[in-house]
Amino acid sequence: MQKARFIYLDHAATTAVDPRVVEAMLPYFTEAYSNPSSPYRFAERARTALREARAKVAEILGAKPLEIIFTSCGTESDNLALRGVAFASRKRGNHIITTPIEHHAVGHTCEQLEREFGFRVTYVPVDRWGLVDPDDIGRAISPQTVLISVMYANNEIGTIEPIAEIGKIARAKGIPFHTDAVQAGGSLNLRVDELKVDLLALSGHKFYAPKGVGVLYVREGTPLLPMQTGGGQEHHLRAGTENVPYIVGLAKALELAYEGLESEVTRLTALRERLIRGILERIPDAYLTGHPVHRLPNSASFVFAGVEGESILLQLDLAGVAASSGSACTSGAEGPSHVLTAIGLEANLARGSLRLTLGRENTADDVDYVLEVLPGIVRKLREISPIYAARAS
Amino acid sequence: MYSEILIEHFSNPRNVGVIENPDGYGKLSSPVCGDLMEIYIKVEDGRIADIKYRTFGCAAAIASSSIASEMVKGQPLEVAAKLTDEDVAAALGGLPEAKMHCSNLAASALHLALEDYYQKHPEARPKG
Numbered sequence: 085m086q087k088a089r090f091i092y093l094d095h096a097a098t099t100a101v102d103p104r105v106v107e108a109m110l111p112y113f114t115e116a117y118s119n120p121s122s123p124y125r126f127a128e129r130a131r132t133a134l135r136e137a138r139a140k141v142a143e144i145l146g147a148k149p150l151e152i153i154f155t156s157c158g159t160e161s162d163n164l165a166l167r168g169v170a171f172a173s174r175k176r177g178n179h180i181i182t183t184p185i186e187h188h189a190v191g192h193t194c195e196q197l198e199r200e201f202g203f204r205v206t207y208v209p210v211d212r213w214g215l216v217d218p219d220d221i222g223r224a225i226s227p228q229t230v231l232i233s234v235m236y237a238n239n240e241i242g243t244i245e246p247i248a249e250i251g252k253i254a255r256a257k258g259i260p261f262h263t264d265a266v267q268a269g270g271s272l273n274l275r276v277d278e279l280k281v282d283l284l285a286l287s288g289h290k291f292y293a294p295k296g297v298g299v300l301y302v303r304e305g306t307p308l309l310p311m312q313t314g315g316g317q318e319h320h321l322r323a324g325t326e327n328v329p330y331i332v333g334l335a336k337a338l339e340l341a342y343e344g345l346e347s348e349v350t351r352l353t354a355l356r357e358r359l360i361r362g363i364l365e366r367i368p369d370a371y372l373t374g375h376p377v378h379r380l381p382n383s384a385s386f387v388f389a390g391v392e393g394e395s396i397l398l399q400l401d402l403a404g405v406a407a408s409s410g411s412a413c414t415s416g417a418e419g420p421s422h423v424l425t426a427i428g429l430e431a432n433l434a435r436g437s438l439r440l441t442l443g444r445e446n447t448a449d450d451v452d453y454v455l456e457v458l459p460g461i462v463r464k465l466r467e468i469s470p471i472y473a474a475r476a477s
Numbered sequence: 478m479y480s481e482i483l484i485e486h487f488s489n490p491r492n493v494g495v496i497e498n499p500d501g502y503g504k505l506s507s508p509v510c511g512d513l514m515e516i517y518i519k520v521e522d523g524r525i526a527d528i529k530y531r532t533f534g535c536a537a538a539i540a541s542s543s544i545a546s547e548m549v550k551g552q553p554l555e556v557a558a559k560l561t562d563e564d565v566a567a568a569l570g571g572l573p574e575a576k577m578h579c580s581n582l583a584a585s586a587l588h589l590a591l592e593d594y595y596q597k598h599p600e601a602r603p604k605g
Contacts (some may be wrong), residue, residue: 130597398487399488402488419510431511432511432533470513471533473531
């Protein structure tokens with residue numbers, strides 16, 4: 085038995101800031117701290133840093149700098165994309181197409197647009213792996229459709245959606261296409277022309293930048309009503325004095341992620357497969373959720389029959405492992421995860437979910453430790469459970 | 478979030494199991510989060526001679542059923558009848574408001590088991 089230590093396996097929730105990112109940010113707190121809009125020479129360093137950060141992000145996305153907006157987070161980016169396009173397009177139409185597995189930043193915003201602002205939202209169903217069929221999206225398009233929003237990769241089950249195929253259909257009908265790429269950023273190809281997207285949201289703290297900074301890519305020519313108005317920053321699309329150190333940090337973190345991408349993706353995928361195979365081999369009545377192949381390189385998500393997610397998490401915590409679950413008890417929500425419900429999992433099975441998401445510092449030893457402790461945790465909880473006993477008898 | 482007592486009862490829950498031919502049986506599911514408890518009691522001389530349970534739920538739910546079972550085992554039936562969710566939560570060192578439904582589940586499932594017993598043994602039901 086390995087000695088107890090802390091193993092962080094919740095990188096989909098957040099990541100630590102890379103020390104190289106911290107180093108890049110520091111001068112802009114106390115040395116080059118000027119407002120980038122100020123006219124004097126002292127502001128030049130901050131202004132240059134902002135311009136270079138924007139150019140760096142644009143380059144990774146294959147976009148133009150004027151198409152990159154810095155925001156405070158992925159949620160703000162998604163809100164701006166949805167509300168911005170919906171309100172700018174309201175005279176042309178009021179129909180939005182999305183999926184039932186979106187993050188709440190998209191889902192709850194769509195619900196509000198429907199409830200309070202007279203929009204009509206179609207949720208195109210997903211299959212048992214969480215995949216949406218591009219043709220189903222195509223069939224849902226109406227003359228009133230003003231926006232399509234489909235996430236690039238799902239945060240709970242890791243499934244990667246066919247974004248380029250959907251983009252092709254959206255483009256043929258001239259409908260703006262938004263993707264919440266918050267979980268994809270740092271792992272998957274973000275080149276917007278290959279993805280055929282018009283709006284793309286990123287969140288810094290998922291790829292080793294700090295919490296509190298995000299990106300919204302907006303293709304030139306996309307109708308967008310600004311939500312935050314004021315001094316005209318971010319091409320008049322998102323007012324507010326630019327958070328230079330955090331923007332610098334985000335650009336640095338994105339650059340670091342895409343520099344060594346191929347080898348890191350290979351490494352993470354191998355660890356992920358070791359984890360998935362090990363868990364499915366050692367624990368009976370355990371099921372992988374999400375697509376087995378088209379899934380994020382670092383994401384291993386399961387449901388275990390007869391046990392509840394939060395109790396698994398707390399036992400893992402006591403064993404030194406930080407992980408996540410979609411259970412109601414963890415999120416404080418009522419009912420199991422909307423994502424697990426959308427892929428057709430029965431309610432009690434959906435309650436037994438566990439998500440393990442690997443990161444830069446995780447090793448094969450970390451994976452092996454989880455494989456050592458998790459089976460016993462699940463077995464003990466099943467001994468207490470009335471539901472597992474019912475299945476066994 | 479959780480007290481040491483709660484973590485102890487969650488990690489080493491007491492009285493887990495079933496009783497064949499129980500004198501009282503209570504099964505309850507929480508509408509809030511889907512947690513489920515099954516409680517079995519054996520009654521002798523007006524006391525809970527034995528109590529066992531099974532719980533599907535979060536740490537607070539498991540700990541609530543464990544500590545509730547300890548609080549009533551060997552006690553007169555009236556003690557079990559008077560047990561409330563607040564008693565259970567207090568015994569656990571307090572519960573966050575969002576988790577009070579777990580202690581409520583334990584107390585209510587126990588009351589259901591008692592009620593089951595009284596239905597089978599109406600003469601044992603207290604008057605008034």
